[in-house]
Amino acid sequence: MKQLNPSIKLHLLIGALTSVWIFLFAFFIRPYEHGSMDFTIWITVSIGFSVLAFVCYAIVSFIQKIIYQQLSKWSFLLEVGMLLLFFVLYTVATYTFYRSSLVKGFYDFTTFLREIILTSMLILTPILILFRTYAIKLIPSREETITIKGENKLDILKIKPSDLICISNSQNYVEIFYLDQNELQSKLIRTSLKKLQADFDFLLQIHRSHLINPSHFKSWKDASTILLTQMELPVSKNYKEQVLAL
Structure with a gap:
């Protein structure tokens, strides 16, 4: 296996x-x-x-x-x-x-x-x-879509797992960054990082405010910042070892 x-x-x-x-x-x-x-x-x-x-x-x-x-x-x-x-x-x-x-x-x-x-x-x-x-x-195929839902009925986003780049905390919302026709897009949804991490196990926490899709990891910019597809994010010391293992 x-x-x-x-x-x-x-x-x-x-x-x-x-x-x-x-x-x-x-x-x-x-x-x-x-x-x-x-x-x-x-x-x-x-x-x-x-x-x-x-x-x-x-x-x-x-x-x-x-x-x-x-x-x-x-x-x-x-x-x-x-x-x-x-x-x-x-x-x-x-x-x-x-x-x-x-x-x-x-x-x-x-x-x-x-x-x-x-x-x-x-x-x-x-x-x-x-x-x-x-x-x-029961693991979703990479070509299947995932549905990200928020507290409001209109808070919904359907995308392929491979298009999801990262999710960042934004006060009472999260901001979802994803690719649409290779263009970087984002959407605010009223929910929490903790709930989304529980819903989607492939996401990796790199900071208390950021979850990433490991498949979009490109390289380290410096000792505390990583480069993802079309963007960069900070990495906190508490989660650095997990990112180093990628």
Whole structure:
């Protein structure tokens, strides 16, 4: 896998679906049960294991997005690394829960890993790969249009992602700079940078007041300014490392 859909919202959905599957697996297969749990306790235990799966995958989602923003690319090794990270986090979290006073599990860590986690990995890994592969198909094509909406009904702009150069803060508005027939244009829309960054994951923050489309990065003008297509913007120290990685 050489691509990644970095959308946090989408991966949280994947985490939720994964946790539902783990709940069903834990509840019906009962890999942790040793014959001493009544129905109410087992429901609680199954929910606990599924919630831990969601939390662990959510952590991985944020970590992989940071890595992807830093490198602006993805690889098979990174994909494998994220899956392994999920299982490492999940193993530690579930074993801690398993040995808690609620579950009172008696397996040592080696037995727990062999009897429970490895079995779970064999079943869960194909499902995660399927979810993550499908997520890539949801990435908008560069030739498709994106719709940028503001708070007012008339605040709307439809453009190709490749035509979007940058977005700058302008008090209660943002100013969107884009190309139309290779001519630089701009439009004011009443919304926030934070919302647009959440809506469009390919945008890179370079300053508290500026988001850029990395594909329009040209070069550094000096130590604190970059050149984009037909314009230039300042880069703050807090975001300089991200731009250097382009």
